[in-house]
Amino acid sequence: MGYKTDIEIAREASKRPIQEIGAKLGISAEDLVPYGHDKAKVSADFIAAQSSKENGKLILVTAINPTPAGEGKTTTTVGLGDGLNAIGKKAAICIREASLGPCFGMKGGAAGGGYAQVVPMEDMNLHFTGDFHAITSAHNLLSAMIDNHIYWGNALEIDLRRVVWRRVMDMNDRALRDIVTSLGGVANGFPRQAGFDITVASEVMAILCLAKDLDDLQKRLGDIIVAYRRDRTPVYCRDIKADGAMTVLLKDAMQPNLVQTLENNPAFVHGGPFANIAHGCNSVVATTTALKIADYVVTEAGFGADLGAEKFMDIKCRHAGLAPDAVVIVATVRAMKMNGGVKKDDLGSENVAAVKEGCANLGRHIENVKGFGVPAVVAINHFVTDTDAEVEAIKDYVASLGSEAILCKHWAEGSKGIEALATRVSEIAESGVAKFETLYPNEMGLFEKIETVAKKIYRADEVIADKKIRDQLKQWEDAGYGALPVCMAKTQYSFTTDPNVRGAPTGHSIPIREVRLSAGAGFIVAICGEIMTMPGLPRVPSSESIMLNDQGQIEGLF
């Protein structure tokens, strides 16, 4: 149809020097640490100097349960940021960094699409400013120091069978999931079972994204539980004396990265924790800094609103003292049709009935968001095959719930396609109607917190967890971890634990298979189903076709 690809559009971007982008937010060239001409870190000194300023408005972009049709949450986040700037607001966006590993597997990273992209997208999908490499190094330094401690006499009396700190690599490498280390004799240590996770699954990543500053970072790193003794008492990172050196390795990575949208508006891209075993939001440092220097900050949370927005509210906002002023829920006609039972191959033809049927999923997310005391507006991310009748069906449905759905054409048109949404969002945010509150208080019991999320957000009848899990939660409460929030690990495709159940199901149960304590990051992970913390590569990985072309441009990354 003559549309340009994302990469073609990105290559045509007329980028401005990053110092110009920083200047839009009052960041001087001296306060920017450049990485090339189009990327920079914002200096820690500048960030510290903003602390007494008032916050701008915080807008969260979330979505319905994802479908294979794609929703465009990042694209809408970028578009809304550009749209707010286009209507005269000083707005910045805050998104996550992309993981290197998956880029060589199935797909490129998350820099938006069409005319709502962040650039330079090649760099963002490769090494970027090295943050993830720093996290990998810090994580693996701790791993090496644990085995080294055991090798030299194990003064801390670590139980070799209970080392819970694994290693990480920013690569999809299934062969490293489950390994035996220290083979080969005396010089190589004591053989034990171990394994690697992908870097985004590291607790160090979650900590970097939740830490307020370097002091808080070091404290949280020190709090990590790395192993247990035979008597089940925990051994902390601090006992291994790794927290100082890990902080040194993460010093630069703690400074948020500034890049730009295709329309030369500021975009902070910082942090990228796994959205299931962690909270899946960009860094607290980036968000709080952006709030001090922009009037509007548009950010996003991983997966659908049942997972991403809930964790944004109950983990990130709780930890950082943030409160969203408005929430945008992204939906598409195509995704509504899939929720209404249409197969992916049949999405091209009009089907208003299926759209109406699928809207139940959207409706529940709207209700859930409102439950946090925050007004929600729906962005219909326009796709070229959408018909007017289908779009109207969504608008009517949302109106019937007392909310509003706005058609957005930022993918094809950039900011001018999303000005209506930008205007409405700014009205809502300025109105002060948001009365944010978390779903549950700190003092609620850990199991009750899990039940609260399962019943109020997932609309389950019950939580199934055997005595061992309930006892574990009690033990953590006794050990002083009772005030932590819970981080639910569940399929993103459904309100239930069955990825095939779309729409707005009721009457289901949520089984908890396992619970994990992230003592440094500050949450309890409740695992409902399988969790894969190290992906594999597909039969034909995309890395086979990634290469430099004759012009020295990168091909195949997207």
Next chain:
Amino acid sequence: MGYKTDIEIAREASKRPIQEIGAKLGISAEDLVPYGHDKAKVSADFIAAQSSKENGKLILVTAINPTPAGEGKTTTTVGLGDGLNAIGKKAAICIREASLGPCFGMKGGAAGGGYAQVVPMEDMNLHFTGDFHAITSAHNLLSAMIDNHIYWGNALEIDLRRVVWRRVMDMNDRALRDIVTSLGGVANGFPRQAGFDITVASEVMAILCLAKDLDDLQKRLGDIIVAYRRDRTPVYCRDIKADGAMTVLLKDAMQPNLVQTLENNPAFVHGGPFANIAHGCNSVVATTTALKIADYVVTEAGFGADLGAEKFMDIKCRHAGLAPDAVVIVATVRAMKMNGGVKKDDLGSENVAAVKEGCANLGRHIENVKGFGVPAVVAINHFVTDTDAEVEAIKDYVASLGSEAILCKHWAEGSKGIEALATRVSEIAESGVAKFETLYPNEMGLFEKIETVAKKIYRADEVIADKKIRDQLKQWEDAGYGALPVCMAKTQYSFTTDPNVRGAPTGHSIPIREVRLSAGAGFIVAICGEIMTMPGLPRVPSSESIMLNDQGQIEGLF
């Protein structure tokens, strides 16, 4: 004695913006890719545009066999660069990047010392511009793609027992030397023995340092042998289709890094291959680029002249068509005394007789260097406890060989302490007396090449190698690898394979335990003794005391 530490001196550096440093060599701000305000990469476009220019003079800094007393090869390289600039020459230095792993073990990196340092030394000892992280990623992508290929059906018929491509991590982690991967069942692949080396030991590192440009890089990456089939035929990286994506990952890392000395002179810091299983020199791209834009380029090679200089001449110069115009051999009074039999604790008292005795080691290195057709001058790196009589003893000895030794006080005084050496080196280089030739021609047989190095450089009577090794070398000759140079892996502490034999021994044998083919890098490794490609951490690793101080400065890294 009131001397400032290296880090105190480095922190007092009055650094200039890196654009000013680049301008000294005619590199415009647009051709520099900044990493912060004091580091930059030189753009590939700029490098390509210099190719038709004439080369400046190339000075190699090497040393006697290292002793625990320390020689100061990097310090002298930096000092000589500053000295040449001080006497009005346009000079640049080219040194290697530091490995992250060892910084957390025993010591900091190699950025010089005293008033002859390269800055910012903290960054250089940590992530720097991310080159080593890029090498780690490229190496491990290939590893993941090999196991993924096997997982999905092994169409190339790789023999699981003969996968020779390991994984790497830039960390001292002995637990990873020898592991079993892919445990845990069907979904994780086929269990096999594997292991990790430290990143500097990666063939990808050696390739990056020898490749002329990105095309050459990709060709060499493709040439890597990753495994063998049951019939012993090799499987190449190219067969796995990883070479394109690896090149993309290394695109930025191929651009040399520019930093500055304490005296604000340009320093290229690029590449850092292991000096035993690889050639141990900084990158060809950095050296050849520096030669195009500076009148003098001072570079160094790993370990003593028997290993480092020999590989510089026979591998790097051969591959890149370079020819040194002069060689500086660094010696110290203390190291001469140790070669003369003095124990480390007794180095503080004058001992002219021991100095004279130890000079035999220096003498042999002078002879060896001259054997390459290149004039040699000795730099006596001054230490505060040296007496005049001891210094004179070295000078007299060197004069008796028809060469010259010059006392250098760059550590304490910077460039003004080394002007005499700088003047003499420039005279020699300009005189055109150097008639460089490699030690052996390409067409010599592989075993004869090993014998030639052993007899002419190490002064051994014979090379001991059993039939299996000789047959292997013959096979590689038949397979078309006969024209490659040999890369000797031997202790750096002695001309023999026994690290305790100092001085200038004769009558020894060189046993070859193993030979390895680095088909991508382009050399045959001949291993004489144990080779450790993954170090461990000591009982009390330095990482335990690395931390940020109250001023946010890094403590404990040096």
